[in-house]
Amino acid sequence: MRDIDFKLIEAERLASKTIDEFGICLPEHIRIRDIAFAKGAMVVEQRLTRAAASIVKIGDHATIRIPPTDTLERKRFSIAHELGHLLMGHVESIQRVCSDDDMMNWYQGSQETQANFFASELILPTKLVSRRCDIGNISFDPVRQIAKDFRASLTATAIKFVRLCPEKCAVVYSTKGKVKWFYKSPDWWPFIHRDQKLDKRTLAYDFFIGEPMEPEPVEVDADAWVESRGLDEIVEHSIASSQYGFVLSLLWIKP
Ligand SMILES: [Zn+2]
Structure with a gap:
């Protein structure tokens, strides 16, 4: 578990303790709203302006607010994220409001990243x-199959997959034609630049110029994605969200 902040490990431990506490051994046992309720937080669906989710805490009672228009996967993640803030003592003032960017913060080691690791x-x-x-x-x-069985988003599932996979792989999240962030497996070594413009040779590039993206995994030049240092090729499998305007790319160095 190299490269992972101590606080992120703690956030994961707290979540797995909760999983054990509720005797969960199947994906369908993970009833997020019931878990939140048992931990003192009621979930309310309500339109929110400029926020992905929020939590209000008064005394021992907390209310998590999520938008009714979100997908089931996003709702589950947002509730778990807010519950993470509550259980880790992040709700210092009465209210904490989290944005879409907060829900996508997997790389800064901040309280938002901790809440995401807890939720994951x-x-x-x-x-x-x-x-x-x-x-x-x-x-x-x-x-995709894990995401479906666990009612999780593809992004959260891809991160978990890369984190636990023994192969050298990474997931890259791109918006507006640029690498926004990435998450890598413990053995992944090539350097990926954050904020770099996507290379024309990547499959992800096609999405941002409005071209159809290759739906299957393809071997591409390694230096299109990373500082290759003698590595010739990398396998890229990319999927896009037209609704949210991003591409997720799964990169893999074949053994
Ligand atoms: Zn948050």
């Missing part, structure tokens, strides 16, 4: 997911 472990518990990440042929296919 609550929704995709390592003990239930890890065996399914131990596979040789890396693509979005197993990620």
